[in-house]
Amino acid sequence: MSPTPNNPEEAEAAGREVINDLVSGGLCLALASGLAVVHYSQAGRLHDDFNRDPGPALLPVILLAALALAGAGLGLRGWIALAKARAFPPLALHTAWPAGLAVLLMASFLPLREVIGAAIALPLICGALAVLAGRGEAARWPVTAALGEATGLALYGLFHFGLSVPL
Amino acid sequence: MTQDLLATIFADLFTFSMIGLALLGVVLGLVFGALPGVSSTMALAVMLPFTYGMETAPAMVLMLAVFFSSVYAGSVSAILLNIPGTPGAMITLLDGHAMARKGEAAEAMAYALIASIFGGIIGWILLVALAPTIAGYALRFGSPEYAAVVLFGLALVAYASSGDTLRGLAAGAIGLIVGLVGRDQITDVPRFTFGTADLQGGIDIIPLAIGLFGVAEVLVLMTRPKSEMSEIPETRARTWPRWRSLRAELPTALRASTIGTFVGAIPAAGSAVAVALAYACEKRLSKTPEKFGTGLPRGVVAPEAANNACVGGALIPMMTLGIPGDSITAVLIGVLLLHGLRPGPGLFESQPDLIVTIYGALFVAIILTALVAGAIGIPVYRKILKIPQRILTAAVLILCLLGAYAVRNAVVDVWVAIFFGTLGFAFIKLNIPVLPLAFGAVLGPLLEENLRRTLVIHGDVGVFFERPISLVLVCLSFAILLVPLALSALSFLRRRPRRHSGL
Numbered sequence: 001m002s003p004t005p006n007n008p009e010e011a012e013a014a015g016r017e018v019i020n021d022l023v024s025g026g027l028c029l030a031l032a033s034g035l036a037v038v039h040y041s042q043a044g045r046l047h048d049d050f051n052r053d054p055g056p057a058l059l060p061v062i063l064l065a066a067l068a069l070a071g072a073g074l075g076l077r078g079w080i081a082l083a084k085a086r087a088f089p090p091l092a093l094h095t096a097w098p099a100g101l102a103v104l105l106m107a108s109f110l111p112l113r114e115v116i117g118a119a120i121a122l123p124l125i126c127g128a129l130a131v132l133a134g135r136g137e138a139a140r141w142p143v144t145a146a147l148g149e150a151t152g153l154a155l156y157g158l159f160h161f162g163l164s165v166p167l
Numbered sequence: 168m169t170q171d172l173l174a175t176i177f178a179d180l181f182t183f184s185m186i187g188l189a190l191l192g193v194v195l196g197l198v199f200g201a202l203p204g205v206s207s208t209m210a211l212a213v214m215l216p217f218t219y220g221m222e223t224a225p226a227m228v229l230m231l232a233v234f235f236s237s238v239y240a241g242s243v244s245a246i247l248l249n250i251p252g253t254p255g256a257m258i259t260l261l262d263g264h265a266m267a268r269k270g271e272a273a274e275a276m277a278y279a280l281i282a283s284i285f286g287g288i289i290g291w292i293l294l295v296a297l298a299p300t301i302a303g304y305a306l307r308f309g310s311p312e313y314a315a316v317v318l319f320g321l322a323l324v325a326y327a328s329s330g331d332t333l334r335g336l337a338a339g340a341i342g343l344i345v346g347l348v349g350r351d352q353i354t355d356v357p358r359f360t361f362g363t364a365d366l367q368g369g370i371d372i373i374p375l376a377i378g379l380f381g382v383a384e385v386l387v388l389m390t391r392p393k394s395e396m397s398e399i400p401e402t403r404a405r406t407w408p409r410w411r412s413l414r415a416e417l418p419t420a421l422r423a424s425t426i427g428t429f430v431g432a433i434p435a436a437g438s439a440v441a442v443a444l445a446y447a448c449e450k451r452l453s454k455t456p457e458k459f460g461t462g463l464p465r466g467v468v469a470p471e472a473a474n475n476a477c478v479g480g481a482l483i484p485m486m487t488l489g490i491p492g493d494s495i496t497a498v499l500i501g502v503l504l505l506h507g508l509r510p511g512p513g514l515f516e517s518q519p520d521l522i523v524t525i526y527g528a529l530f531v532a533i534i535l536t537a538l539v540a541g542a543i544g545i546p547v548y549r550k551i552l553k554i555p556q557r558i559l560t561a562a563v564l565i566l567c568l569l570g571a572y573a574v575r576n577a578v579v580d581v582w583v584a585i586f587f588g589t590l591g592f593a594f595i596k597l598n599i600p601v602l603p604l605a606f607g608a609v610l611g612p613l614l615e616e617n618l619r620r621t622l623v624i625h626g627d628v629g630v631f632f633e634r635p636i637s638l639v640l641v642c643l644s645f646a647i648l649l650v651p652l653a654l655s656a657l658s659f660l661r662r663r664p665r666r667h668s669g670l
Contacts, residue, residue: 020597028337035344038359045356052623056351056358059615063340063347070337073652077333080659096596099386102564103589106382109568110578126565133389134557148561155565163220165573 021078028071032064118167126152176527188225192232193535200240201551203250207237208494212381216570223506224524232532235478242279243548255438255474258446262466269462273406278467280540282420286472287533289424290479295526301487305512311630314617315640317610320434320490322644324606332651334599342607365579372501374571374580375587379601381567382588387595419449419465420472427473431480434490438477445473497605
């Protein structure tokens with residue numbers, strides 16, 4: 001990261017990296033502390049003494065410490081850069097909505113499969129994903145949806161009948 | 168060895184079913200690799216479910232064919248559309264697309280194909296020559312050396328994946344923790360299972376790879392603004408350079424292939440580094456470096472030879488040490504694990520036939536890529552490039568879902584793929600390298616097993632510093648991780664007084 005960016009693009013990229021550092025540092029610290037709570041609160045033989053074998057608890061502790069250190073380092077680096085910088089590009093979270101919707105559509109497969117069966121659920125989801133991926137393109141959405149549904153049905157057939165996967 | 172190899176190639180691989188599989192893999196690899204946004208890793212992740220019902224040898228034949236041909240095909244969209252089909256083709260577009268804009272697209276494609284095949288063969292020769300020696304040496308490793316090798320591989324990955332050691336370290340630590348999920352193999356104690364029965368058996372590497380390299384990449388593709396494709400003038404369907412012109416490029420191809428193989432063998436260095444190095448090397452050696460980027464055949468030959476030589480290079484650490492050379496070989500390790508085989512030096516002793524089959528399969532894939540890609544011309548590629556991205560995106564996501572489910576017909580694997588797809592997407596958006604996470608998940612159990620075995624046998628960690636190989640590797644690992652951090656801290660401290668004094 002250049003300390004004094006020369007042009008607006010560089011400044012924006014540097015600002016984005018500061019935000020990335022802060023967010024990833026925070027996430028690493030949160031993950032490390034959350035998993036540490038799970039690890040230390042686990043009952044049973046996890047924390048027993050296994051003589052010369054360091055036991056199943058050692059490596060998780062080392063890794064959680066490494067994760068926390070990396071998170072602290074990232075957070076500190078971001079915080080120092082934040083203190084020095086003047087302006088930042090806004091958080092562009094809104095640009096991630098198609099990905100979020102695609103994840104929701106994929107996640108809906110399992111509950112939908114229970115209700116309407118995989119043979120109907122898969123074409124429906126594939127059609128919806130195709131419409132989502134083709135947003136803003138010149139193609140008409142009913143055609144895209146139909147093509148997507150046909151593709152979903154073909155894939156269902158390939159896995160269910162071709163590869164004998166019990167869907 | 169040579170006799171075994173030839174016998175395997177002719178007797179086992181030149182059967183109707185094997186050639187058919189390899190041909191199918193080559194064709195699919197060419198289609199996937201040519202499409203912008205579909206990387207070779209994504210192509211392999213998508214093809215994974217089709218290998219579940221196969222024996223190990225046909226599965227590797229199919230996957231290696233997809234691997235090699237998709238790596239070559241990345242140059243197609245680089246030359247024709249000015250968009251690299253795969254990360255390794257990002258340098259090819261500089262001169263390749265410049266040639267295409269001058270009406271020499273067919274020439275550029277021919278140079279790319281010939282250089283790719285040449286690079287692939289050099290990488291293959293070095294793989295066949297070096298892998299048995301390295302494996303033979305690695306067979307003498309004890310648990311301290313093996314733990315040190317794994318640590319060294321992880322350190323390299325954390326450092327080389329993005330150039331940002333802190334982010335690489337964080338991703339590697341998360342990956343290693345993922346590798347520990349489930350019942351401990353020695354004491355049978357559950358770890359990070361959150362009380363659920365589904366996670367007791369651990370997180371399977373295949374749905375994880377499908378999520379990280381399939382789902383995540385497609386999600387990124389969905390949020391990317393539609394790129395402007397550069398139209399190129401009509402050109403001949405295919406043409407071949409003259410022998411004299413080809414002979415002039417031979418030293419370039421040889422240098423680039425050697426660079427590609429050795430850089431490819433460094434865990435996580437990958438094809439992007441290899442092509443940049445090969446291109447920079449040729450530019451430096453050239454008497455007219457200013458002509459690079461203006462449509463010079465050498466600017467196509469160097470990156471393409473290096474890119475495809477990486478395939479053989481990346482297989483060297485995977486086969487000899489069980490350490491993936493890149494994300495694609497991490498998926499290939501998943502294929503071997505699925506068939507109950509752990510790659511590493513032991514494989515050379517227990518499955519020598521499979522090793523020879525892998526060598527042969529890669530060779531057959533190279534030859535078939537040359538034949539198929541040589542036969543189809545630019546009009547066919549233009550048709551491939553016209554496949555609607557929206558249908559492809561939806562199909563890849565559905566394939567990822569079904570592929571994850573089909574590993575064990577388990578619902579939990581679908582959730583694993585979706586979870587790691589979302590995590591991978593977040594990592595890419597936050598500029599955190601994904602590769603250390605996958606490497607950590609693959610290597611975590613191996614590291615723990617050898618670390619604990621060392622401590623049980625030798626009593627304390629001092630043994631790592633008493634044995635020469637482990638001493639060197641552990642010191643190198645710490646140097647790789649700590650030196651960049653120390654240097655950045657030093658440069659920060661040096662800048663501070665200057666700024667305070669107003670300079």
